[in-house]
Amino acid sequence: MQVHCARCHSVARVGGSPLPMAPPFRTLHQRYPVENLQESLAEGIITGHPSMPEFQLDPGQVTDVITYLKTLER
Numbered sequence: 404m405q406v407h408c409a410r411c412h413s414v415a416r417v418g419g420s421p422l423p424m425a426p427p428f429r430t431l432h433q434r435y436p437v438e439n440l441q442e443s444l445a446e447g448i449i450t451g452h453p454s455m456p457e458f459q460l461d462p463g464q465v466t467d468v469i470t471y472l473k474t475l476e477r
Contacts, residue, residue: 404428404468407458416475422454429475437472441465 404414413420413427420427431437447459460468 404471407456407460411454414471424454428472431472432476437469437476440472441469444468 408414408428409421411420411422411425413425413429415427416429418427426434431440444460444465445462447457448455
């Protein structure tokens with residue numbers, strides 16, 4: 404997450420995102436079930452805005468990200 408996400412998103416339990424338009428990870432579960440991100444993370448996230456880079460995670464990394472996002476729901 405530090406490599407792909409933390410440049411723009413807050414990945415911590417507190418604080419704002421470095422890029423204000425990027426939602427903090429701790430709020431993602433309020434928008435939708437974080438498990439829904441599994442397929443996108445594995446196949447490669449592609450977005451319609453230029454500031455979001457395209458990247459793909461291996462299965463272990465996907466599991467780690469989802470597990471971490473679930474801890475932020477508490």
